[in-house]
Amino acid sequence: MRKILVVGAGQSGLQLALGLQSHGYEVTLMSNRTADEIRSGRVMSTQCMFPTALQHERDLQLNFWESQAPKIEGLGVSVAAPGSWGEGPAARAIDWVGRLDGYAQSVDQRVKMAGWMETFAQRGGQLVIHGAAVGDLDYFSRSYDLVLVSAGKGELVSMFARDPERSPYSEPQRALAVSYVHGLDPRPEHPDYEGVRCNLVPGVGELFVMPTFTTSGRADILFWEGIPGGPLDVFNGVKDPAEHLSLTLELMEKYVPWEHARATKVELTDAGGTLAGRYAPTVRNPVGRLPGGGMVLGVADVVVANDPITGQGSNSASKCAAAYLASILEHGDEEFDETWMRATFDRYWDSAQHVTKWTNAMLGPPPEHVLNLIGAAGQLPPVADRFANGFDNPADFENFFYEPAKTEAYLAEVMGS
Incomplete structure (x- = not known):
């Protein structure tokens, strides 16, 4: 042995x-x-596991919480209109949901x-x-x-x-701040199924919202990724969980008000439900x-x-x-x-x-062809679905994401079909 x-x-x-x-x-x-x-x-951590990883757990019969954890069937992307948060409520320039081929799940x-x-x-x-x-x-x-x-x-x-x-x-590219909460309302656009939401705020950072299963049952994760030194990089040294959540919501109201609108009644799942930090990839x-x-x-x-x-x-x-x-x-x-x-x-x-x-x-500013791709996904559901399923199989991005010529050829192919 x-x-x-x-x-x-x-x-x-x-x-x-x-x-x-x-x-x-x-x-x-x-x-x-x-x-x-x-x-x-x-x-x-924040964790959202897609079908390939979940199957590895099933293969070893370790999927103990599969029947309890929310089944995540969609992945949505919203992009705040650049600069729109300066003058009043921020607006969305892009907003769509791609459907996953197999459900994802998150277990604390x-x-x-x-x-x-x-x-x-x-x-x-x-x-x-x-x-x-x-x-x-x-x-x-x-x-x-x-x-x-x-x-x-x-x-x-x-x-x-x-x-x-x-x-x-050689340096961290984002300052991370996580809150596990109860009381988040469903997204009004798709109340009938669970989705992960990726909200991109150009030049500022990102907010991810994902359903999860925690020590007290069904919950949601609010996860800010802030560009270091920017307006989201304010969690360093915040020890009080309530202050951490309050900051999270304040930033949501300013930069992603469409997410804040469904978070007005949230409370932390428990005293250990927050996390902040950063590390270099x-x-x-x-x-x-x-x-x-x-x-x-x-x-x-x-x-x-x-x-x-x-x-x-x-x-x-x-x-x-x-x-x-x-x-x-x-x-x-x-x-x-x-x-x-x-x-x-x-x-x-x-x-x-x-x-x-x-x-x-x-982690870098998206080049023009990537912005075109993310924008096109709003009008072309197959593009939204393919982008969403790339979270399970990132190798597929080689085929349509990195090179402008491949992106253009792919979009032309979808529009032609």
């Missing part, structure tokens, strides 16, 4: 640990918090990670509650066939060198070297951390865990050497590179 250590109990670490466990591996999972501490703590990671961690322990997994330092891994690595690091923050990440060729940004070398000469393999956002502007974090984590699981199973009893580690990462990068390219493109 092969022994594997997984450090970090997020989407990828737990999915991988449970997957390996189900195939008879002896798995130890290290987490810096207990399941109860996670469940009663602060929200950790406090609910999911706590539940998965308890399942791992109930199934006989070795759970170690301890914050791991590099020295700990140096000691532990001698007892395991493979050490996987999926803790995306803290000292351990420093073992994995930044890959400058794949990391165009970074791709890292996947192999970390320990002082004693051992090697560890980085997982998910340890090695590929994208800005959440395209909602890919938990999707990428799920896809990484699935790719790594397949590589481990296929490797049998062979040694997990550096060549295998790099090949395993490359298998994940095949899909992750499309996420990174698309996310980094969305």
